[in-house]
Amino acid sequence: MIIVLKPNITRRQENAVLKEIQKLGYEPHVMRGVARTVIGAIGDERTHASLETLTAWPQVESVMPVQKRYKLVSREAHPSSSTVKVSSNVILGARKFHVMAGPCSVESEKQLMATAKVVKQAGATVLRGGAFKPRTSPYEFQGLGEKGLKLLAKARQETGLPIVTELLSEQHVDLVAEYADILQIGTRNAQNFQLLIAAARTGKPVLLKRGLSMRIEEWLLAGEYILANENPNLIFCERGIRTFETYTRNTLDLSTIPIIKNESHCPIVIDPSQGCGRADLVMSLCKGAVAMGADGLLLEVHPNPAEAWSDGAQQLTFDHFTRLMREIKPFLAAAGRD
Template sequence: MPAYQLASREYQQEDTVIELKTCRIGSGQVVIIAGPCAVESEEQMLGLASTLKEMGVHILRGGAFKPRTSPYSFRGLGEEGLRILARARELTGLPVVTEITDVRNLDMVLKYADILQIGSRNMQNFDLLREVGRVHRPVLLKRGLAATIEEWLLAAEYILAEGNRNVILCERGIRTYETYTRNTLDISAIPAIKELSHLPVIADPSHGTGRRSLVAPVARAAVAAGADGLMLEVHPCPEEALSDGPQSLLPAQLEHLLAELRPMAESLGRRLSGSI
Protein backbone atom coordinates (compact mmCIF):
# COMPACT_ATOMS: atom_id res chain seq x y z
CA MET A 1 0.00 0.00 0.00
CA PRO A 2 1.49 3.40 -0.95
CA ALA A 3 1.77 6.27 1.53
CA TYR A 4 -1.36 7.86 0.03
CA GLN A 5 -3.56 5.00 1.19
CA LEU A 6 -7.09 6.38 0.75
CA ALA A 7 -6.27 7.96 -2.62
CA SER A 8 -4.75 4.79 -4.05
CA ARG A 9 -6.12 2.24 -6.51
CA GLU A 10 -5.19 -0.46 -4.00
CA TYR A 11 -7.67 1.04 -1.54
CA GLN A 12 -10.45 1.64 -4.09
CA GLN A 13 -10.59 0.11 -7.55
CA GLU A 14 -13.78 1.86 -8.66
CA ASP A 15 -13.40 5.43 -9.93
CA THR A 16 -14.66 8.15 -7.63
CA VAL A 17 -17.43 10.18 -9.27
CA ILE A 18 -18.27 13.68 -8.04
CA GLU A 19 -22.00 14.33 -8.41
CA LEU A 20 -23.13 17.87 -9.23
CA LYS A 21 -26.42 19.21 -10.56
CA THR A 22 -25.03 19.76 -14.06
CA CYS A 23 -22.46 16.98 -14.44
CA ARG A 24 -20.70 13.93 -12.98
CA ILE A 25 -16.95 14.39 -12.77
CA GLY A 26 -15.13 11.10 -13.29
CA SER A 27 -18.00 9.30 -15.04
CA GLY A 28 -16.75 9.43 -18.64
CA GLN A 29 -18.12 12.91 -19.29
CA VAL A 30 -15.57 15.58 -20.20
CA VAL A 31 -16.59 18.36 -17.82
CA ILE A 32 -15.90 21.97 -18.80
CA ILE A 33 -15.16 24.53 -16.08
CA ALA A 34 -14.83 28.04 -17.46
CA GLY A 35 -14.86 31.68 -16.47
CA PRO A 36 -12.55 34.58 -15.75
CA CYS A 37 -9.46 34.30 -13.60
CA ALA A 38 -10.91 36.94 -11.28
CA VAL A 39 -14.41 38.28 -10.70
CA GLU A 40 -14.03 41.94 -11.64
CA SER A 41 -17.60 43.24 -11.62
CA GLU A 42 -21.19 42.02 -11.63
CA GLU A 43 -21.70 43.16 -15.22
CA GLN A 44 -18.65 41.21 -16.39
CA MET A 45 -19.49 38.02 -14.53
CA LEU A 46 -23.22 37.83 -15.23
CA GLY A 47 -22.82 38.59 -18.91
CA LEU A 48 -20.07 36.02 -19.34
CA ALA A 49 -21.90 33.43 -17.26
CA SER A 50 -24.95 33.60 -19.53
CA THR A 51 -22.76 33.16 -22.60
CA LEU A 52 -20.94 30.18 -21.09
CA LYS A 53 -24.22 28.55 -20.11
CA GLU A 54 -25.44 28.79 -23.70
CA MET A 55 -22.22 27.13 -24.91
CA GLY A 56 -22.75 24.11 -22.69
CA VAL A 57 -20.21 24.84 -19.97
CA HIS A 58 -20.94 22.76 -16.85
CA ILE A 59 -19.31 24.77 -14.04
CA LEU A 60 -18.44 28.46 -13.61
CA ARG A 61 -15.08 29.53 -12.23
CA GLY A 62 -14.01 32.89 -10.87
CA GLY A 63 -11.60 34.10 -8.23
CA ALA A 64 -12.74 36.29 -5.33
CA PHE A 65 -9.48 35.94 -3.40
CA LYS A 66 -6.43 36.06 -5.65
CA PRO A 67 -3.00 35.08 -4.29
CA ARG A 68 -0.64 37.19 -6.41
CA THR A 69 3.13 37.22 -6.65
CA SER A 70 3.16 41.01 -6.35
CA PRO A 71 1.35 42.65 -3.40
CA TYR A 72 0.44 45.50 -5.76
CA SER A 73 -1.51 43.33 -8.21
CA PHE A 74 -5.30 43.03 -8.13
CA ARG A 75 -6.10 40.57 -5.34
CA GLY A 76 -9.83 40.10 -5.84
CA LEU A 77 -13.08 41.59 -4.58
CA GLY A 78 -13.35 39.32 -1.54
CA GLU A 79 -16.85 38.62 -0.28
CA GLU A 80 -18.41 40.91 -2.89
CA GLY A 81 -16.83 38.70 -5.54
CA LEU A 82 -18.40 35.67 -3.86
CA ARG A 83 -21.80 37.37 -3.88
CA ILE A 84 -21.44 38.04 -7.60
CA LEU A 85 -20.60 34.37 -8.20
CA ALA A 86 -23.73 33.39 -6.28
CA ARG A 87 -25.80 35.71 -8.49
CA ALA A 88 -24.26 34.11 -11.58
CA ARG A 89 -25.32 30.72 -10.25
CA GLU A 90 -28.86 31.97 -9.66
CA LEU A 91 -28.97 33.33 -13.21
CA THR A 92 -27.62 30.24 -14.96
CA GLY A 93 -28.17 27.30 -12.63
CA LEU A 94 -24.49 26.40 -12.98
CA PRO A 95 -22.46 25.47 -9.89
CA VAL A 96 -19.47 27.68 -9.09
CA VAL A 97 -15.90 26.92 -8.04
CA THR A 98 -13.68 29.49 -6.37
CA GLU A 99 -10.38 29.42 -4.55
CA ILE A 100 -10.02 29.56 -0.80
CA THR A 101 -6.65 30.93 0.28
CA ASP A 102 -7.04 31.35 4.03
CA VAL A 103 -8.59 28.97 6.53
CA ARG A 104 -10.10 31.98 8.31
CA ASN A 105 -12.34 32.56 5.26
CA LEU A 106 -13.67 29.01 5.07
CA ASP A 107 -17.11 29.70 6.56
CA MET A 108 -17.54 32.71 4.28
CA VAL A 109 -16.60 30.79 1.12
CA LEU A 110 -18.85 27.88 2.10
CA LYS A 111 -21.84 30.25 2.02
CA TYR A 112 -21.35 30.82 -1.70
CA ALA A 113 -19.23 28.14 -3.40
CA ASP A 114 -20.27 24.71 -4.67
CA ILE A 115 -16.66 23.55 -5.08
CA LEU A 116 -13.69 24.73 -3.02
CA GLN A 117 -10.48 25.21 -4.96
CA ILE A 118 -7.08 24.77 -3.31
CA GLY A 119 -4.58 26.57 -5.50
CA SER A 120 -1.07 25.55 -6.38
CA ARG A 121 0.50 27.75 -3.72
CA ASN A 122 -1.60 26.10 -1.01
CA MET A 123 -1.24 22.46 -2.07
CA GLN A 124 0.84 21.78 1.04
CA ASN A 125 -0.98 24.15 3.38
CA PHE A 126 -1.80 21.22 5.63
CA ASP A 127 -4.01 23.12 8.07
CA LEU A 128 -6.15 24.34 5.18
CA LEU A 129 -6.28 20.83 3.69
CA ARG A 130 -7.48 19.39 6.99
CA GLU A 131 -10.19 22.01 7.35
CA VAL A 132 -11.64 21.49 3.86
CA GLY A 133 -11.46 17.77 4.61
CA ARG A 134 -13.93 18.29 7.44
CA VAL A 135 -16.66 19.78 5.27
CA HIS A 136 -18.90 17.95 2.83
CA ARG A 137 -18.17 20.03 -0.25
CA PRO A 138 -16.15 18.92 -3.30
CA VAL A 139 -12.54 20.12 -3.29
CA LEU A 140 -10.56 20.85 -6.44
CA LEU A 141 -6.89 20.36 -5.55
CA LYS A 142 -4.36 21.87 -7.92
CA ARG A 143 -0.90 20.38 -8.22
CA GLY A 144 1.84 22.43 -6.58
CA LEU A 145 4.17 24.25 -8.94
CA ALA A 146 7.11 21.99 -8.00
CA ALA A 147 5.25 18.98 -6.61
CA THR A 148 5.83 15.38 -7.56
CA ILE A 149 2.82 13.21 -8.31
CA GLU A 150 3.28 11.44 -4.98
CA GLU A 151 3.36 14.74 -3.07
CA TRP A 152 0.19 15.80 -4.87
CA LEU A 153 -1.58 12.58 -3.93
CA LEU A 154 -0.37 12.90 -0.34
CA ALA A 155 -1.91 16.38 -0.23
CA ALA A 156 -5.19 14.81 -1.38
CA GLU A 157 -4.73 12.23 1.38
CA TYR A 158 -4.92 14.99 4.00
CA ILE A 159 -8.41 15.87 2.73
CA LEU A 160 -9.56 12.26 2.41
CA ALA A 161 -8.26 11.34 5.85
CA GLU A 162 -10.56 13.94 7.43
CA GLY A 163 -13.61 12.33 5.86
CA ASN A 164 -14.19 14.34 2.67
CA ARG A 165 -13.96 11.86 -0.21
CA ASN A 166 -15.01 14.35 -2.93
CA VAL A 167 -11.61 15.38 -4.23
CA ILE A 168 -10.88 16.44 -7.81
CA LEU A 169 -7.23 16.63 -8.85
CA CYS A 170 -6.13 19.37 -11.27
CA GLU A 171 -2.93 19.25 -13.30
CA ARG A 172 -2.04 22.91 -13.93
CA GLY A 173 1.59 22.68 -14.96
CA ILE A 174 4.81 22.53 -12.99
CA ARG A 175 7.83 24.83 -12.88
CA THR A 176 10.66 23.71 -15.16
CA TYR A 177 13.62 25.37 -16.88
CA GLU A 178 11.40 26.39 -19.80
CA THR A 179 10.57 30.08 -19.99
CA TYR A 180 8.48 30.30 -23.17
CA THR A 181 5.43 28.90 -21.41
CA ARG A 182 4.22 30.00 -17.99
CA ASN A 183 4.48 26.41 -16.70
CA THR A 184 5.01 22.98 -18.22
CA LEU A 185 1.71 21.10 -18.27
CA ASP A 186 2.54 17.47 -17.47
CA ILE A 187 0.31 15.51 -19.84
CA SER A 188 1.81 12.24 -18.56
CA ALA A 189 0.50 13.02 -15.06
CA ILE A 190 -3.07 12.47 -16.30
CA PRO A 191 -2.76 8.76 -17.24
CA ALA A 192 -0.35 8.30 -14.31
CA ILE A 193 -3.04 9.47 -11.89
CA LYS A 194 -5.50 7.13 -13.57
CA GLU A 195 -3.12 4.24 -12.80
CA LEU A 196 -2.30 5.28 -9.26
CA SER A 197 -5.57 6.72 -7.97
CA HIS A 198 -9.34 6.43 -8.21
CA LEU A 199 -9.78 10.22 -7.95
CA PRO A 200 -10.92 12.20 -11.01
CA VAL A 201 -8.29 14.39 -12.65
CA ILE A 202 -8.81 17.47 -14.81
CA ALA A 203 -6.35 19.73 -16.64
CA ASP A 204 -5.86 23.50 -16.61
CA PRO A 205 -4.18 24.38 -19.93
CA SER A 206 -4.61 28.11 -19.24
CA HIS A 207 -2.14 28.08 -16.35
CA GLY A 208 -0.27 25.18 -17.91
CA THR A 209 0.78 27.32 -20.89
CA GLY A 210 0.15 30.96 -20.05
CA ARG A 211 -0.40 31.65 -23.75
CA ARG A 212 -3.80 31.94 -25.39
CA SER A 213 -2.57 30.39 -28.64
CA LEU A 214 -1.47 27.22 -26.85
CA VAL A 215 -4.56 26.61 -24.72
CA ALA A 216 -6.64 24.80 -27.35
CA PRO A 217 -4.00 22.32 -28.57
CA VAL A 218 -2.97 21.45 -25.01
CA ALA A 219 -6.64 21.09 -24.03
CA ARG A 220 -7.11 18.60 -26.86
CA ALA A 221 -4.02 16.70 -25.73
CA ALA A 222 -5.29 16.54 -22.14
CA VAL A 223 -8.63 15.09 -23.24
CA ALA A 224 -6.83 12.54 -25.43
CA ALA A 225 -4.71 11.57 -22.41
CA GLY A 226 -7.83 10.83 -20.38
CA ALA A 227 -8.60 14.01 -18.42
CA ASP A 228 -12.04 14.01 -16.82
CA GLY A 229 -12.43 17.70 -17.58
CA LEU A 230 -10.83 21.02 -18.41
CA MET A 231 -10.55 24.24 -16.45
CA LEU A 232 -10.33 27.19 -18.84
CA GLU A 233 -9.98 30.90 -18.30
CA VAL A 234 -12.31 32.98 -20.47
CA HIS A 235 -12.68 36.76 -20.56
CA PRO A 236 -14.79 38.99 -22.82
CA CYS A 237 -11.89 41.45 -23.23
CA PRO A 238 -8.60 39.78 -22.23
CA GLU A 239 -6.46 42.86 -22.90
CA GLU A 240 -8.36 44.63 -20.12
CA ALA A 241 -8.40 41.70 -17.67
CA LEU A 242 -7.14 42.47 -14.18
CA SER A 243 -5.56 39.03 -13.94
CA ASP A 244 -4.19 36.50 -16.48
CA GLY A 245 -5.36 38.24 -19.64
CA PRO A 246 -2.65 36.73 -21.90
CA GLN A 247 -3.86 33.19 -21.21
CA SER A 248 -7.60 33.87 -21.29
CA LEU A 249 -9.66 32.73 -24.26
CA LEU A 250 -12.27 34.92 -25.87
CA PRO A 251 -15.78 33.42 -25.71
CA ALA A 252 -15.70 32.76 -29.46
CA GLN A 253 -12.43 30.85 -29.08
CA LEU A 254 -13.93 28.69 -26.35
CA GLU A 255 -16.95 27.98 -28.55
CA HIS A 256 -14.64 26.84 -31.35
CA LEU A 257 -12.65 24.64 -28.96
CA LEU A 258 -15.79 22.97 -27.62
CA ALA A 259 -16.92 22.25 -31.17
CA GLU A 260 -13.57 20.49 -31.77
CA LEU A 261 -13.71 18.56 -28.51
CA ARG A 262 -17.22 17.10 -28.91
CA PRO A 263 -16.46 14.66 -31.78
CA MET A 264 -13.02 13.98 -30.31
CA ALA A 265 -14.53 12.94 -26.96
CA GLU A 266 -17.09 10.74 -28.73
CA SER A 267 -14.34 9.00 -30.71
CA LEU A 268 -12.76 8.06 -27.37
CA GLY A 269 -16.03 6.64 -26.04
CA ARG A 270 -16.77 9.68 -23.90
CA ARG A 271 -19.06 12.70 -24.14
CA LEU A 272 -18.85 16.42 -23.62
CA SER A 273 -22.34 17.72 -24.37
CA GLY A 274 -25.31 17.49 -22.07
CA SER A 275 -25.82 17.17 -18.33
CA ILE A 276 -26.25 14.14 -16.10
Protein backbone atom coordinates (compact mmCIF):
# COMPACT_ATOMS: atom_id res chain seq x y z
CA MET A 1 0.00 0.00 0.00
CA ILE A 2 1.04 3.61 -0.61
CA ILE A 3 0.21 6.21 2.04
CA VAL A 4 0.50 9.84 0.97
CA LEU A 5 0.81 12.32 3.85
CA LYS A 6 -0.50 15.86 3.74
CA PRO A 7 2.02 18.71 3.34
CA ASN A 8 3.33 20.69 6.29
CA ILE A 9 2.63 18.08 8.96
CA THR A 10 4.92 17.68 11.96
CA ARG A 11 7.46 14.91 12.40
CA ARG A 12 5.43 13.76 15.41
CA GLN A 13 2.34 13.32 13.18
CA GLU A 14 4.43 11.40 10.64
CA ASN A 15 5.87 9.12 13.34
CA ALA A 16 2.36 8.37 14.60
CA VAL A 17 1.44 7.07 11.13
CA LEU A 18 4.64 4.98 10.96
CA LYS A 19 3.89 3.41 14.35
CA GLU A 20 0.32 2.58 13.27
CA ILE A 21 1.59 0.93 10.06
CA GLN A 22 3.98 -1.23 12.09
CA LYS A 23 1.27 -1.99 14.64
CA LEU A 24 -0.94 -3.35 11.83
CA GLY A 25 1.84 -5.69 10.71
CA TYR A 26 3.43 -3.84 7.80
CA GLU A 27 6.98 -2.61 7.20
CA PRO A 28 7.03 1.14 6.36
CA HIS A 29 9.43 2.70 3.85
CA VAL A 30 9.53 6.53 3.89
CA MET A 31 10.10 8.55 0.69
CA ARG A 32 10.34 12.31 1.25
CA GLY A 33 9.73 14.67 -1.66
CA VAL A 34 9.70 18.43 -1.97
CA ALA A 35 5.96 18.80 -1.30
CA ARG A 36 4.85 15.42 -0.02
CA THR A 37 6.02 12.51 2.09
CA VAL A 38 5.03 9.10 0.78
CA ILE A 39 5.19 5.87 2.79
CA GLY A 40 5.34 2.47 1.15
CA ALA A 41 3.85 -0.21 3.42
CA ILE A 42 5.08 -3.73 2.67
CA GLY A 43 3.00 -6.68 3.84
CA ASP A 44 0.38 -9.27 2.90
CA GLU A 45 -3.08 -7.67 2.92
CA ARG A 46 -4.70 -11.10 3.17
CA THR A 47 -3.25 -11.73 6.64
CA HIS A 48 -3.03 -8.20 8.03
CA ALA A 49 -5.59 -5.55 8.86
CA SER A 50 -6.42 -3.08 6.11
CA LEU A 51 -4.50 0.19 6.01
CA GLU A 52 -7.50 1.97 4.50
CA THR A 53 -8.47 3.06 8.03
CA LEU A 54 -5.61 5.57 7.79
CA THR A 55 -7.69 7.67 5.40
CA ALA A 56 -9.57 8.90 8.50
CA TRP A 57 -6.37 10.31 10.01
CA PRO A 58 -6.07 14.10 9.65
CA GLN A 59 -2.43 13.96 8.51
CA VAL A 60 -3.10 11.38 5.73
CA GLU A 61 -4.07 12.57 2.25
CA SER A 62 -4.70 9.20 0.57
CA VAL A 63 -4.14 5.45 0.79
CA MET A 64 -3.68 3.53 -2.46
CA PRO A 65 -3.16 -0.18 -3.18
CA VAL A 66 -0.05 -1.10 -5.16
CA GLN A 67 -1.55 -4.30 -6.52
CA LYS A 68 -5.00 -4.64 -8.02
CA ARG A 69 -7.68 -5.60 -5.52
CA TYR A 70 -9.00 -8.21 -7.94
CA LYS A 71 -6.25 -10.79 -8.06
CA LEU A 72 -7.70 -13.99 -9.52
CA VAL A 73 -9.61 -12.40 -12.41
CA SER A 74 -6.67 -10.19 -13.42
CA ARG A 75 -4.21 -10.83 -16.21
CA GLU A 76 -1.42 -10.41 -13.68
CA ALA A 77 -2.50 -13.72 -12.16
CA HIS A 78 -3.38 -15.37 -15.48
CA PRO A 79 -1.65 -13.73 -18.49
CA SER A 80 -3.29 -15.92 -21.14
CA SER A 81 -6.99 -15.68 -21.98
CA SER A 82 -9.25 -18.23 -20.32
CA THR A 83 -11.99 -20.24 -21.94
CA VAL A 84 -15.24 -21.46 -20.41
CA LYS A 85 -16.57 -24.82 -21.54
CA VAL A 86 -20.36 -24.86 -21.57
CA SER A 87 -20.84 -28.00 -23.64
CA SER A 88 -18.80 -30.12 -26.04
CA ASN A 89 -19.27 -27.61 -28.87
CA VAL A 90 -19.68 -24.36 -26.91
CA ILE A 91 -16.42 -23.00 -25.53
CA LEU A 92 -16.54 -19.28 -24.79
CA GLY A 93 -13.35 -17.27 -25.15
CA ALA A 94 -11.85 -19.40 -27.92
CA ARG A 95 -11.68 -18.50 -31.62
CA LYS A 96 -15.32 -19.44 -32.23
CA PHE A 97 -17.82 -16.65 -31.57
CA HIS A 98 -21.04 -17.62 -29.78
CA VAL A 99 -24.53 -16.15 -29.89
CA MET A 100 -26.95 -16.77 -27.02
CA ALA A 101 -30.50 -16.03 -28.15
CA GLY A 102 -34.07 -16.55 -27.04
CA PRO A 103 -37.01 -14.80 -25.42
CA CYS A 104 -36.75 -12.41 -22.50
CA SER A 105 -39.31 -14.55 -20.65
CA VAL A 106 -40.39 -18.13 -21.15
CA GLU A 107 -44.13 -17.72 -21.75
CA SER A 108 -45.33 -21.02 -23.18
CA GLU A 109 -44.08 -24.23 -24.77
CA LYS A 110 -45.19 -23.08 -28.22
CA GLN A 111 -43.43 -19.72 -27.92
CA LEU A 112 -40.19 -21.21 -26.60
CA MET A 113 -39.95 -24.16 -29.00
CA ALA A 114 -40.61 -21.99 -32.03
CA THR A 115 -37.93 -19.53 -30.92
CA ALA A 116 -35.38 -22.22 -30.07
CA LYS A 117 -35.69 -23.83 -33.49
CA VAL A 118 -35.38 -20.54 -35.37
CA VAL A 119 -32.36 -19.24 -33.44
CA LYS A 120 -30.57 -22.56 -33.83
CA GLN A 121 -31.22 -22.66 -37.55
CA ALA A 122 -29.87 -19.13 -37.87
CA GLY A 123 -26.65 -20.05 -36.03
CA ALA A 124 -27.17 -19.44 -32.32
CA THR A 125 -25.28 -21.87 -30.08
CA VAL A 126 -26.95 -21.19 -26.70
CA LEU A 127 -30.63 -20.72 -25.83
CA ARG A 128 -31.50 -17.93 -23.40
CA GLY A 129 -34.80 -17.54 -21.59
CA GLY A 130 -36.02 -16.22 -18.26
CA ALA A 131 -37.90 -18.59 -15.95
CA PHE A 132 -37.57 -16.27 -12.94
CA LYS A 133 -37.93 -12.59 -13.81
CA PRO A 134 -36.77 -9.65 -11.64
CA ARG A 135 -39.38 -6.97 -12.35
CA THR A 136 -39.42 -3.41 -11.07
CA SER A 137 -43.12 -3.64 -10.25
CA PRO A 138 -44.53 -6.51 -8.15
CA TYR A 139 -47.59 -6.48 -10.43
CA GLU A 140 -45.64 -7.35 -13.58
CA PHE A 141 -45.06 -10.90 -14.88
CA GLN A 142 -42.53 -12.62 -12.62
CA GLY A 143 -41.85 -15.68 -14.77
CA LEU A 144 -43.13 -19.26 -14.84
CA GLY A 145 -40.60 -20.47 -12.28
CA GLU A 146 -39.88 -24.20 -12.31
CA LYS A 147 -42.37 -24.73 -15.13
CA GLY A 148 -40.26 -22.38 -17.22
CA LEU A 149 -37.10 -24.29 -16.33
CA LYS A 150 -38.73 -27.54 -17.44
CA LEU A 151 -39.70 -25.99 -20.76
CA LEU A 152 -36.12 -24.79 -21.25
CA ALA A 153 -34.87 -28.31 -20.55
CA LYS A 154 -37.31 -29.67 -23.12
CA ALA A 155 -36.11 -27.14 -25.68
CA ARG A 156 -32.51 -28.20 -25.01
CA GLN A 157 -33.48 -31.84 -25.53
CA GLU A 158 -35.14 -31.04 -28.87
CA THR A 159 -32.50 -28.64 -30.24
CA GLY A 160 -29.28 -29.58 -28.48
CA LEU A 161 -28.76 -25.96 -27.42
CA PRO A 162 -27.39 -25.47 -23.88
CA ILE A 163 -29.37 -23.09 -21.65
CA VAL A 164 -28.55 -19.82 -19.94
CA THR A 165 -31.12 -18.53 -17.47
CA GLU A 166 -31.16 -16.10 -14.57
CA LEU A 167 -30.67 -17.06 -10.94
CA LEU A 168 -32.41 -14.64 -8.56
CA SER A 169 -32.22 -16.20 -5.13
CA GLU A 170 -30.03 -18.39 -2.94
CA GLN A 171 -33.23 -20.33 -2.26
CA HIS A 172 -33.37 -21.42 -5.91
CA VAL A 173 -29.67 -22.19 -6.49
CA ASP A 174 -30.00 -25.98 -6.56
CA LEU A 175 -33.20 -25.86 -8.58
CA VAL A 176 -31.87 -23.57 -11.29
CA ALA A 177 -28.50 -25.35 -11.41
CA GLU A 178 -30.34 -28.64 -12.00
CA TYR A 179 -31.70 -27.32 -15.31
CA ALA A 180 -29.31 -24.60 -16.50
CA ASP A 181 -25.96 -24.95 -18.27
CA ILE A 182 -25.01 -21.33 -17.47
CA LEU A 183 -26.22 -19.43 -14.40
CA GLN A 184 -26.91 -15.79 -15.19
CA ILE A 185 -26.51 -13.24 -12.41
CA GLY A 186 -28.45 -10.17 -13.46
CA THR A 187 -27.72 -6.50 -12.96
CA ARG A 188 -29.80 -6.20 -9.78
CA ASN A 189 -27.84 -9.01 -8.11
CA ALA A 190 -24.38 -8.16 -9.43
CA GLN A 191 -23.22 -7.28 -5.90
CA ASN A 192 -25.35 -9.80 -4.03
CA PHE A 193 -22.22 -11.48 -2.73
CA GLN A 194 -23.86 -14.41 -0.95
CA LEU A 195 -25.71 -15.25 -4.17
CA LEU A 196 -22.44 -15.02 -6.12
CA ILE A 197 -20.80 -17.43 -3.69
CA ALA A 198 -23.73 -19.84 -3.88
CA ALA A 199 -23.71 -19.72 -7.69
CA ALA A 200 -19.95 -20.31 -7.78
CA ARG A 201 -20.19 -23.35 -5.56
CA THR A 202 -22.45 -25.15 -8.05
CA GLY A 203 -19.45 -25.40 -10.38
CA LYS A 204 -21.61 -24.25 -13.30
CA PRO A 205 -20.43 -21.45 -15.60
CA VAL A 206 -21.57 -18.08 -14.26
CA LEU A 207 -22.51 -15.21 -16.57
CA LEU A 208 -22.11 -12.05 -14.50
CA LYS A 209 -23.90 -8.98 -15.81
CA ARG A 210 -22.63 -5.53 -14.97
CA GLY A 211 -24.63 -3.70 -12.32
CA LEU A 212 -26.82 -0.79 -13.37
CA SER A 213 -24.44 1.81 -11.89
CA MET A 214 -21.41 -0.39 -11.34
CA ARG A 215 -17.87 0.83 -11.87
CA ILE A 216 -15.47 -1.47 -13.73
CA GLU A 217 -13.46 -2.22 -10.58
CA GLU A 218 -16.62 -3.18 -8.69
CA TRP A 219 -17.63 -5.49 -11.55
CA LEU A 220 -14.22 -7.17 -11.58
CA LEU A 221 -14.32 -7.58 -7.80
CA ALA A 222 -17.78 -9.16 -8.07
CA GLY A 223 -16.25 -11.60 -10.55
CA GLU A 224 -13.48 -12.25 -8.04
CA TYR A 225 -16.11 -13.83 -5.77
CA ILE A 226 -16.69 -16.52 -8.40
CA LEU A 227 -13.04 -17.44 -8.84
CA ALA A 228 -12.28 -17.09 -5.13
CA ASN A 229 -14.84 -19.83 -4.50
CA GLU A 230 -12.98 -22.25 -6.75
CA ASN A 231 -15.09 -21.80 -9.87
CA PRO A 232 -12.94 -20.73 -12.86
CA ASN A 233 -15.93 -20.59 -15.22
CA LEU A 234 -16.68 -16.86 -15.21
CA ILE A 235 -18.16 -14.92 -18.13
CA PHE A 236 -18.54 -11.15 -17.90
CA CYS A 237 -21.57 -9.58 -19.61
CA GLU A 238 -21.94 -5.87 -20.39
CA ARG A 239 -25.64 -4.97 -20.53
CA GLY A 240 -25.68 -1.20 -20.36
CA ILE A 241 -25.49 1.20 -17.45
CA ARG A 242 -27.76 3.99 -16.22
CA THR A 243 -26.64 7.46 -17.30
CA PHE A 244 -28.31 10.84 -17.79
CA GLU A 245 -29.30 9.79 -21.34
CA THR A 246 -32.99 8.94 -21.92
CA TYR A 247 -32.97 8.27 -25.69
CA THR A 248 -32.17 4.63 -24.93
CA ARG A 249 -33.20 2.47 -21.99
CA ASN A 250 -29.59 2.14 -20.85
CA THR A 251 -26.23 3.27 -22.22
CA LEU A 252 -24.36 0.30 -23.68
CA ASP A 253 -20.70 0.72 -22.78
CA LEU A 254 -18.77 -1.02 -25.54
CA SER A 255 -15.52 0.34 -24.08
CA THR A 256 -15.79 -2.46 -21.51
CA ILE A 257 -14.68 -4.94 -24.19
CA PRO A 258 -11.06 -3.71 -24.49
CA ILE A 259 -11.01 -2.79 -20.80
CA ILE A 260 -12.01 -6.30 -19.66
CA LYS A 261 -9.66 -7.81 -22.23
CA ASN A 262 -6.80 -5.71 -20.80
CA GLU A 263 -7.63 -6.23 -17.15
CA SER A 264 -8.94 -9.80 -17.07
CA HIS A 265 -8.38 -13.16 -18.69
CA CYS A 266 -12.09 -14.07 -18.54
CA PRO A 267 -14.32 -13.90 -21.64
CA ILE A 268 -16.86 -11.11 -22.14
CA VAL A 269 -20.19 -11.14 -23.98
CA ILE A 270 -22.44 -8.18 -24.83
CA ASP A 271 -26.20 -7.86 -24.31
CA PRO A 272 -27.33 -5.11 -26.70
CA SER A 273 -31.03 -5.87 -26.13
CA GLN A 274 -30.90 -4.71 -22.51
CA GLY A 275 -28.12 -2.32 -23.46
CA CYS A 276 -30.35 0.00 -25.49
CA GLY A 277 -33.92 -1.30 -25.02
CA ARG A 278 -34.69 -0.75 -28.71
CA ALA A 279 -34.80 -3.51 -31.30
CA ASP A 280 -34.05 -1.05 -34.13
CA LEU A 281 -30.62 -0.28 -32.63
CA VAL A 282 -29.58 -3.83 -31.74
CA MET A 283 -28.04 -4.75 -35.09
CA SER A 284 -25.62 -1.81 -35.13
CA LEU A 285 -24.57 -2.46 -31.55
CA CYS A 286 -23.96 -6.13 -32.34
CA LYS A 287 -21.66 -5.22 -35.23
CA GLY A 288 -19.75 -2.85 -32.96
CA ALA A 289 -19.39 -5.48 -30.26
CA VAL A 290 -18.10 -8.07 -32.72
CA ALA A 291 -15.61 -5.64 -34.27
CA MET A 292 -14.28 -4.65 -30.85
CA GLY A 293 -13.45 -8.22 -29.87
CA ALA A 294 -16.34 -9.50 -27.76
CA ASP A 295 -16.51 -13.27 -27.31
CA GLY A 296 -20.25 -13.51 -27.81
CA LEU A 297 -23.66 -11.85 -27.83
CA LEU A 298 -26.73 -12.29 -25.62
CA LEU A 299 -29.87 -11.41 -27.60
CA GLU A 300 -33.60 -11.38 -27.01
CA VAL A 301 -35.75 -12.91 -29.77
CA HIS A 302 -39.53 -13.41 -29.78
CA PRO A 303 -42.10 -14.77 -32.29
CA ASN A 304 -44.20 -11.61 -31.86
CA PRO A 305 -42.51 -8.90 -29.76
CA ALA A 306 -45.70 -6.80 -29.73
CA GLU A 307 -47.34 -9.53 -27.64
CA ALA A 308 -44.36 -10.31 -25.40
CA TRP A 309 -45.05 -10.56 -21.67
CA SER A 310 -41.91 -8.55 -20.89
CA ASP A 311 -39.60 -6.11 -22.71
CA GLY A 312 -41.24 -6.43 -26.12
CA ALA A 313 -39.65 -3.23 -27.46
CA GLN A 314 -36.14 -4.66 -27.36
CA GLN A 315 -36.80 -8.17 -28.70
CA LEU A 316 -35.96 -9.09 -32.29
CA THR A 317 -38.39 -10.81 -34.62
CA PHE A 318 -37.35 -14.09 -36.24
CA ASP A 319 -36.66 -12.34 -39.56
CA HIS A 320 -34.63 -9.59 -37.90
CA PHE A 321 -32.52 -12.12 -35.98
CA THR A 322 -31.86 -14.22 -39.09
CA ARG A 323 -30.78 -11.10 -40.96
CA LEU A 324 -28.54 -10.07 -38.08
CA MET A 325 -26.76 -13.42 -38.09
CA ARG A 326 -25.98 -12.97 -41.78
CA GLU A 327 -24.81 -9.39 -41.47
CA ILE A 328 -22.35 -9.92 -38.61
CA LYS A 329 -20.32 -12.48 -40.61
CA PRO A 330 -18.02 -9.92 -42.29
CA PHE A 331 -17.35 -8.34 -38.90
CA LEU A 332 -16.50 -11.74 -37.43
CA ALA A 333 -14.07 -12.36 -40.27
CA ALA A 334 -12.46 -8.94 -39.76
CA ALA A 335 -12.07 -9.71 -36.04
CA GLY A 336 -10.48 -13.08 -36.80
CA ARG A 337 -13.36 -15.09 -35.33
CA ASP A 338 -15.31 -18.04 -36.66
